[in-house]
Amino acid sequence: MATDFPVDSVCSRCLGRSYAKVGSGFSNIVRGRIVEFVFHILGLDLPDIVEEGSCKICSGSLSDLDRYTLAIAGRVSGYEFSNFLVGSTFDREVLSVEGSFQEVMGGLGESIKKEFNRECGKSLSETLKKEVEFLNPDLTIIVDLRYDSIALQTSSVYISGTYRKTRRDLPQTRWIHGDHPGDSVEEIVGIPLQEMTASENFFLHGAGREDVDVRMLGNGRQFVIEAYHPVKRAVDLDRFRETVNGSGRGVEISNLSFCDVSLIRKIKADTNDKTYRARVEFDSFPGEEKVRSAIEIMAGKIIYQRTPLRVASRRSDLIRERRIISIELEDFHGNLATLIVTAQSGTYIKEMLNGDNGRTEPSLSSLCEMPVRVLELDVIMIHRGENTDKNV
């Protein structure tokens, strides 16, 4: 009985590939010749064995490897990378016909994609003198066999550090509706990096964020800046730091080092206590006694904060318990006071002071029984890797 093949002609390479899981040490072409010989001896049916160019499965795409290697080598010149990976896109019809053919042959084959990627990778590796890297390649090359095109994707360059922000009008990340183009920590740090790496885009990932009008002083906030789809990877970190810090735009970065994408998740899970300096104005003269007793009541205690209205669109409405670790009265003069507050991560400090119309309880405002306005707020220390509240 004649075997019913989905194609009437195949090349030796495609025939051999249908037994790729049998034996090792042979190329698919050699394996194909062995299969052809054995089938012939046993009197078994096979489609016509033809040249690769006439093959109904591969249409000769794998005999074109040298041409692809040359084209890729040309495309990647100028890119900085120490390793790479080749991927490919084949017509769905090709994969489907190949699948049916391999099934008829016993289901011991490998996909044409796999052979193409492996062989192209080998040949490129020799040409470029660079290693193939499967897990985390600097450069991924995708050959689209349908359109005979090559696309390159480089993995992002990640640099971690800490930033200080000395202005009260600077958001951490870009405004979505670009009213102030160039004016954010993200752009002040990211644009120089984008230029140094010739990258397509950049993203700042912060360990939490401060409000636009809050300065970030002291030891600074941890961040990871990502250069997306970079052409260059060898960033001179000293020059990067000096460029940002020398721009005089109110952002200073330090402690720079190259890092892994996994650091982003780690720093985003920020649970560090923070110390703030707040300048507040009481509605009328409260008397130092009253302020001191309010501070004593809150220090070391839990306060209850319903989600502030100003962030209610971004956060679910619930009541959070946060510990105020310590409060000091640094300065008190007329209706004005300066307080140093250390609080648990996630405390809404402005609301802890002004009470947010009763949504935070207790607050400096409720304990002093009068409206309190927060004039200025600075983060002056982020307690990384230490827990300032020994009772928690």
Ligand SMILES: [Zn+2]
């Ligand atoms: Zn073929």
